[in-house]
Amino acid sequence: xxxxxxxxxxxxxxxxxxxxxxxxxxxxxxxxxxxxxxxxxxxxxxxxxxxxxxxxxxxxxxxxxxxxxxxxxxxxxxxxxxxxxxxxxxxxxxxxxxxxxxxxxxxxxxxxxxxxxxxxxxxxxxxxxxxxxxxxxxxxxxxxxxxxxxxxxxxxxxxxxxxxxxxxxxxxxxxxxxxxxxxxxxxxxxxxxxxxxxxxxxxxxxxxxxxxxxxxxxxxxxxxxxxxxxxxxxxxxxxxxxxxxxxxxxxxxxxxxxxxxxxxxxxxxxxxxxxxxxxxxxxxxxxxxxxxxxxxxxxxxxxxxxxxxxxxx
Ligand code: UDP
Numbered sequence: 287x288x289x290x291x292x293x294x295x296x297x298x299x300x301x302x303x304x305x306x307x308x309x310x311x312x313x314x315x316x317x318x319x320x321x322x323x324x325x326x327x328x329x330x331x332x333x334x335x336x337x338x339x340x341x342x343x344x345x346x347x348x349x350x351x352x353x354x355x356x357x358x359x360x361x362x363x364x365x366x367x368x369x370x371x372x373x374x375x376x377x378x379x380x381x382x383x384x385x386x387x388x389x390x391x392x393x394x395x396x397x398x399x400x401x402x403x404x405x406x407x408x409x410x411x412x413x414x415x416x417x418x419x420x421x422x423x424x425x426x427x428x429x430x431x432x433x434x435x436x437x438x439x440x441x442x443x444x445x446x447x448x449x450x451x452x453x454x455x456x457x458x459x460x461x462x463x464x465x466x467x468x469x470x471x472x473x474x475x476x477x478x479x480x481x482x483x484x485x486x487x488x489x490x491x492x493x494x495x496x497x498x499x500x501x502x503x504x505x506x507x508x509x510x511x512x513x514x515x516x517x518x519x520x521x522x523x524x525x526x527x528x529x530x531x532x533x534x535x536x537x538x539x540x541x542x543x544x545x546x547x548x549x550x551x552x553x554x555x556x557x558x559x560x561x562x563x564x565x566x567x568x569x570x571x572x573x574x575x576x577x578x579x580x581x582x583x584x585x586x587x588x589x590x591x592x593x594x595x596x597x598x599x
Contacts, residue, residue: 366471379434459524
């Protein structure tokens with residue numbers, strides 16, 4: 287297959303590119319590099335089955351030749367990034383989704399949208415099944431991401447229903463691993479950086495908010511299976527091992543072998559406005575429809591991620 291991956295220079299896009307290349311496919315990577323980095327795909331440059339186009343998918347996109355699948359992964363994805371780039375975030379989820387769907391339709395390609403657990407907002411149901419409609423503040427700082435992704439899902443289903451396009455939607459829960467940016471502001475790189483440099487780990491608020499962290503390789507496997515499955519409605523892909531952020535801080539300190547303290551801070555900026563109090567994927571559907579479940583536990587995943595960051599601090 288010849289596969290277009292948008293956001294190919296990002297954390298997930300680059301790992302997906304690797305997977306499709308390993309499976310013998312041809313990958314056209316596209317990125318505007320506002321949060322992506324060429325370092326993530328440097329090892330693929332020059333590969334005979336990999337090509338890269340620097341283009342903003344929120345503008346008109348052009349790809350010559352046949353395309354069999356489009357995977358739309360371009361978007362700022364850290365709360366810090368979407369605070370810094372609110373309008374590009376809205377545009378890539380809306381206009382970028384429309385453009386990539388249009389390309390898939392023109393090429394007769396299968397389409398896979400990277401959606402997010404953020405469509406559930408600050409959920410009032412825990413764990414979150416795909417049938418939950420969510421609890422999102424459209425005008426809060428996270429609204430630029432959450433609503434763009436909700437629009438993207440609606441647009442994708444409209445192309446499926448109206449144009450008969452083969453579409454898939456993955457709702458990605460917190461994912462971590464090598465190639466995250468050390469300073470993207472998310473909790474995993476923040477805590478690992480702090481633990482490796484002996485600085486205190488900054489738990490926002492009382493740390494009772496929960497998250498469920500999955501290692502990137504489990505996600506990539508889930509996405510690969512979803513693309514080739516018959517499941518046309520959204521599927522959660524995440525690790526259901528829920529923990530509080532305070533517990534997570536202790537886990538990072540222990541796994542990194544760090545003597546950092548853990549402190550509670552109350553950021554005064556918008557970073558914690560509408561911060562979801564709990565997040566935990568119900569993965570029954572991924573289990574039954576894709577025969578998928580996560581394999582990498584937190585200790586293994588964090589150790590590999592810390593090894594990657596150790597070279598970069
Ligand atoms: N968080 C924290 N300290 C940090 C960074 C984040 O306590 O230095 C918390 C944040 O308030 C949230 C959780 O960790 O409750 C996960 O935040 P992240 O930015 O990784 O992504 P989110 O899951 O909110 O999209």
